[in-house]
Amino acid sequence: MNNLVLIVVLLMMLALVYQIGLVRSRKVAITTSGSxxxxxxxxxxxxxxxxxxxVVPAALIYAIWNFLQPGIIESMVVAQLPPEALAGTDNDLRILLRRITNLSTGFGLTDEALPYELTAAAYMQQLRVTGQTFMFALIASIAAAALVFNWKRIQPELRARNHVERVVRFLLIACSTVAILTTVGIVLSMFGEAMRFFSFVSPMDFFFGTTWNPRFSTIGASGQTGFGMLPLLWGTLMIALIALAIAVPVGLMAAIYLAEYAPSKVRSVAKPVIEVLAGIPTIVYGFFALITVGPFLSTFGATLGLDIRATSALTAGVVMGIMIIPFISSLSDDIITQVPKAMRDGSLGLGATKSETIRKVVLPAALPGIVGAILLAASRAIGETMIVVLAAGNSPVLTANPFDAVSTMTVTIVNQLTGDLDFASPQSLVAFALGLTLFVITLCLNVVALVIVRKYREQYE
Amino acid sequence: MEQPTMGAMQMTFDDKKESKPASGAIKMSARDVKVFYGDAEAIHGVNMDLYENEVVAFIGPSGCGKSTFLRCFNRMNDTIDIARVTGEILLDGQDIHDKKLDVVQLRAQVGMVFQKPNPFPKSIYENIAYGPRLHGLVDNKSDLDEIVETSLQRAGLWKEVKDRLDSPGTGLSGGQQQRLCIARAIAVSPEVILMDEPCSALDPIATSIIEELIDELKGSFTIAIVTHNMQQAARVSDKTAFFHLGDLVEINATREIFTNPQDSRTEDYITGRFG
Amino acid sequence: MNMEASNTESTSLPDQTDLAKKRDLMQQRVSRSLKRRHNQETRFKLMGMAAVGTALAFVLLLFVTILSKGLPAFWQAHISLEIYFDEEIIQIDEKPVRMVNESEAAFNQRMLAWQTQLGFVNFNRIILDAISKEIPEARDYQRDAMRLVTSGERFGLRNMVQEDPSIIGTSQRLWLLADANVDVWMKGNINRELGDAQQQLSARTRDWVDELEAKGVLKNRFSTALFMNPDSRSSLASAGLAGAFVGSLMMMLIVMFLAVPIGVASAIYLEEFAPKNKLTDLIEVNINNLAAVPSIVFGLLGASVFILWFKMPLSAPIVGGLVLTLMTLPTVIIATRSTLKAIPPSIRSAALGIGASKVQAVFHHVLPLAIPGILTGSILGIAQALGETAPLLLIGMSSFVASVPGTPFEQSTALPVQIYLWQGNELRNFFEARTSAAIIVLLALMISLNAVAIWLRKHFETRW
Known part of the structure; x- marks a missing residue:
């Protein structure tokens, strides 16, 4: 509420200052002689x-002040607390401070307040009021000073537009650094935490170990075992391969049919409907795998005499395949339609049938682009989380049997980092090492795919 | 390209052509052919005969329908969804729209060369071998090698590429690419070759080579060529057909058309008053 | 000069009869190959149709599964009871009123004390009394009887009294939520033939349920609880999506107010102002990659940067919002850039030509034309963020939160996370449907967002 009033007041002042500038500049445009x-x-x-x-200087002061004030007030309050109140542990002090804060903000306590708590609360209240007053006084005077100083600078020859545009440009640049900072943040944070993990477990054991069985017993001790990532990597790859085995033929053939054969009416309906699959949240796919696909595959396997678990690499792979069909189909569709018509005409003009033209001319010409699309889809499959969390069975063992439960890197990241967040133990930190590996793998796939697709596009532009 | 005025224009006619009359047999004929794009009629009932071993040039201002009409002869208009062709087109007396005649077979008999050279992104060898392989024309590698070699020879490209048959066809120069496309078309031994402005994307030297080639090929094929270049029509063709706004205005021996046009529109066009 | 001359090569032309023979031979071969090739063509086309059919079938199967499971959950078993707010049972002081001269703290303290007193009232007795009006023997089998009404309803009654203490001593007929297991039994989501040991409800309660349903006292009514309540673990029937919905809404607002302006601004800079050099190339590659980085990596970023370094609160929408913002940013940037790219340079030249500065040209002329495209891209990005689950799990959002967050700094869940939590609930018979219902809500939101985006694109996008 208070903040809302503040914002409204600020906006009004902003408008006022703007008006002042406007009026002043119009006035200086008319010289004493009237021309x-x-x-x-x-x-x-x-x-x-x-x-x-x-506004800028005032806002800066406001931000800094609000950042520092609570800490300063707290230490001042603590400084005048009676010694008996400080006898307890840090935790007691924190509880005490929260009680005092509640009292001073008028929130109230469920039990009786001690006398020194009441005095401290009153003191805190008083400090806060003084602080706020000082702050507003400071902001007001700085703003006023800036107003007067800059008001005087308004002259016909002042290059105000250039100044404003420079500020705008600066803001634009600042915004575009956010994306870079994100990448830097990802790399630095994951790298830092992963390095801490490698101080517990040697990289050799991590990257080439074949058992994944981290125990939560000997925290902090050296010689941690059971951090071998290979079972997870294998599970990830197996599921991604199953997914691609489903999505590539279906997606590619669907794209070919829609691009080359389908009447425009069919195309205008089927294409968006298939693309709906891309918009569905992955958690929904996971649930779908769990309640429909898994049981179906399991019973289907039973009729064939196969032992398929309801949550298995196959289940996760099949559902993930469904998820990436639209990636393959819409990317391939773009790429196939980019193959110039002249190429098709050349083949048709020789008497090739449509399918011969597609198989022998269009697809070979589109191949690099399609490979790029498949790589992008593969990177998507490798980084996918919720489907595998729900449907892969979470069993980190090295198995070549797709009907068995497996675990993946993403599943393990989720498992290791949900619940208690204890950033000191290798059991949590391993998530970052896995994340870094995942990041590097997908990054490589993406870069290669993007380069291929870009080259392909340039070829026909 | 600016159309030269009559005075600046120097028509060169190939006098050999005059001495050798057309062999007489009608290869293809069109009867009351109309083409519609959606509801719009682009060609308004054209009649024309193509004679064996004769070159016919289609000229006319752009958008006059000459390319559209050319594409009727091997049903390439089928590949455009909204295009519809009515009327009768006969190949050796047989209707090409007849259910019994397969479009695949038709196109094997009536080949086509396009405006922009469009070699497949494959090796030179594979480009030529594509058609024969498709149609199952050969049983073994040595027969195929032979077809590739003779086709390239007849297209006048053999000497230039025989040492690099495995390099991509797209790596050739524009003129070479177009000759590759001609070689690709003749590799399936068609009876008619349709050429849709085959030189419009080429430089003058490459153009003159293609023109010579057309002259050579006429001994074995019936050729119809669309061109926007009147000198080219004059140089290569036995007969010239002038199209205007979807109508065939006039068709006659090339020399007649250029020296003694019957229709005022033809005269206006060849003298550069429009086009 | 004329190296390409070809006259010499064509001397070996075959003569006419040879040619005709050869042509006949070839035509025969072509005819022979036709059947095989047409079959091939048909097969290929059928494969394409089958692929499209498969993809469409998957869409259909997915929606049919979710809808058939989820729609019934929007109607939930309610029991109609005559509730008498017995003054014998609700013995509490008068509700405190703030006195003049009383400090806020003191008043709040008195209020808290009153609420504590109210908290000790045994509302279960009131419910039991009401049940025994419908089933006289209920008093003798209290445990069985109390299984009819979900345990959370006693808090509902308490809140009614807290709102308006004057209802004490009156009675009114209310539809209370039945227990989750009653709902399961009524809808036949559990095999009715199973023995007592495998049933969740005792035989007596089951008979009562059938009896009350026949009387019309138990009925499936539209479940407002699903929308109005936060999650609950003690009273499963009253678990709702309100907390998750508000949490998601907060995060979407954060994404909207951060990702869209920042994304649009950086797209404008990169497309309109940035010099084309190695650095901007790098930024471009970087943004394209960022768009393809697995979402879980953003979760790791959030866990280590926002939670570990900046000490932000766990499971708070503010952190979730920031993580989703970073995730959505590349989408918005790419969409905006492609929109800007599509605007012909002639418009910029026109503005510059009459003396506008570069900034003016962009903001006055280019940007307004790009707005539909930017909006479309942004909405699609927000819809994508709405459905994202994995990164939220890593910033603690998978914990159980039984309240609706008031500020973005409080604990909260989000719609997709709620789905994740519910699908794992042990009472599968009840929660399979409820999870599907939550999915329907989520999908409905996403589909409406997408519909808005498509509408915008259809109606405002200019094709240059």
Missing amino acids: KVRLHSRPVYHGVLLAIWT
Whole structure:
């Protein structure tokens, strides 16, 4: 509520300052003799510039003050607490401070407050009021000073527009660094945590170990075992391969049919419907795998005399395959339609049938693009989480049998990092090592795929 | 390209052609052919005969329907969803729209060369071998080698590429690519070759080579060529057909058309008043 | 000069009769191959149709499964009871009113004390009394009787009294939520033939349920609990999506107010202002990659940067919102850039030509034209973020939260996470349907977002 009022007041002041700039610039445009001078920038820019210069310093102070104030007040309150109140542990002190804060903000306690708590609360309240007052006074005076100083600078020749545009450009640049910072953040954080993990477990054991069985017993001790990632990597690859084995033929043939054969009516309906599959959240696929596909495969296997578990690499792979059908089909569709018509005409003109043209001319020409699409889909499959969490069975063993339960890297990341977040133990930190491996694998696939697709596009542009 | 005025235009006619009359047999004929794009009629009932071992050039301002009409002869208009062809087109007296005649077979008999050279992204060898393989024309590798060699020879490309048959066809120069496409078309031994502005994407030297080639090929094939270049029509063709707004205005011996046009539109076009 | 001359090569032309013979031979071969090739063509086409059919069948199967499982869960077993707010049982002081001169803290303390007192009232007795009006022998079998109404309803009654203490001493007929197992039994989601040992409800309760259903006292009514309540573990029948919904909404707002402006701004910079050099190339590659980085990696980023380094609270929508923002950013950037790219340079030249600055040209002329495309891309990005689960699990959102968050800093879950939590609930017979219902809600939200995006694209996008 208080903040809302503050925002409204600030906005009003901003508008006011803007108006002041506007009016001032119009005034300076008229010289003492009454003739008009040409302003370098239109009044709007003077208004905006003035508003910027008034608000930026004030906002900076506001942010810094609010960042520092609670800490300072807390230490001042603690400093005047009676010694008996400080006797307890850190935790007791934290509880005490929360009680005092609750009292001082008028939230109230469920039991009786001690006398020194009441005094401390009153003191805290008083400090806060003084602090706020000081802050507003400071902000107001700084803003006023900035206003006056910049008001005086408004002259016909002031290049206000250029200044404003420089600020705009700066903001744009700042925004575009966010994406880079994200990548840097991903790499640094994962790398840092993964390094901490490797101080417990040697990279050799991690990357080439064949058993995954981290025990939660000897925390912090050296010689951790059971951190071999190969079973997880194998599970990941097996599921991704099953998924591709389903999605590539179906997706590719669907794309070919829709691009080359389907009447435009069929195409205009079927294409968006298939693309609906891409928009469905993966948790929904996971649930679908769990209640429909898994039991179906299991009973189906039983009729064939096969022992298929309801949650298995096959279940997860099949459902993931369904998920990536639209990736393959829509990317392939784009790529196939990019193959120039002249190429098709050349083949048809020689008397080739449509399917011969597609198989022998269009597909070979589109091959690089399709390979790129498949790589992108593979990277998607490898990084997919929720389907495998629900449907892969979570059994981290090296098995070549797709009817068995397996586990993947993403499943393990989720398992190791849900529940207690204890960032000191290798059991949690291993998630970052796995994450880093996953990141590197998908990054390589993506880069290769993007380069191939880009080359392909350029070829026909 | 600017159309030269009559004065600047120097028509060169090949006098050999005059001495050798057309062999007489009608290879293909079109009767009241109309083409519709959706509801719009693009060709309004054209009649024409193509004679064996004769070159017919189709000229006319762009958008006059000459390419569309050319594409009727091997039903390439089938590949355009909205295009519809009515009327009768006969190949050796047989209707090409007849159910009994397969479009695959038709196109094997009536080959086509396109405006832009469009070699497949395969090796030179594979480009030529594509058609014979499709149609099952050969049983063994040595027969195929022979077809590739003779086709390239007849297209005048053999000497230039015989040492690099495995390199991609797309790596050739524009003129070579177009000759590769011609070689690809003749590899299936068609009876008619349709050429849709085969030189429009080529430089003058490559163009002159293709023109010479057309002259050579006429001994074995019936050729119809669309061109926007009147000098080219004059140089290569025995007969010239002038199209305007979807109508066949005039068809006659090339020299007649250029020296003594019957229709005022033809005259306006060849003298450069429009087009 | 004329190296390509070809006259010499064509001397070996076959003569006409040879040619005709050869042609006949070839035509025969072509005819012979036709049948095989047409069969091949048909097969290929059928394969294509089969593939499209398979994909469509999967869509259909998915939706049919979810709808058939989930739709019944929107109607839930309710029991109609005559509730008498017995003043004998509800013995509490008057509700405190703030006095003049009283400090806020003191008043709040008195209020808390009153609420604690109310908390000690045994509302189960009130419910039991009401049940025994329908089933006289219920008093003798209290345990069996209390299995009819879900345990959370006693808090519902308490809240009614807390809102308005004047109802004490009156009575009113209310539809209370029946227990989850009653719902399962009524809908036949458990095999009725199973023996007592495998049934969740005792034989007596089951008979009562059938009896009350025949009387119309037990009925499937539209489940407002599903939408109005937060999650619950003690009273499964009253578990609802309100907390998850609000949590998701908060995160979507954060994504909207952060990812969209930042994404659009960086797209504008990269497309319109940035010099084309190695660095911007790198940024471009970087953004394309970021769009393809697995979502779980963003979860790891959130766990280590926001939670471990910045000490932000676990399972808070603010952290989830930030993580999803980073995840959505590349989508928004790529969509905006492709929209900007599609706007012809002539428009920029026109603006620059009459003396506008670059910034003016972009903001006055290019950007307004790009708005439909930007909106479409942003909505699609937000829809994608709405369905994302994995990164949220890593920032603690998989924990059970039984309240609706008031601020983005409080514990919360999100719709997809709620689905994840519910599908794992042990009472499968009840939660399979409820999970499907939650999925229907989520999909409905996403489909409406997508529909808006498609509508925008259809109606406002200009093709250049």
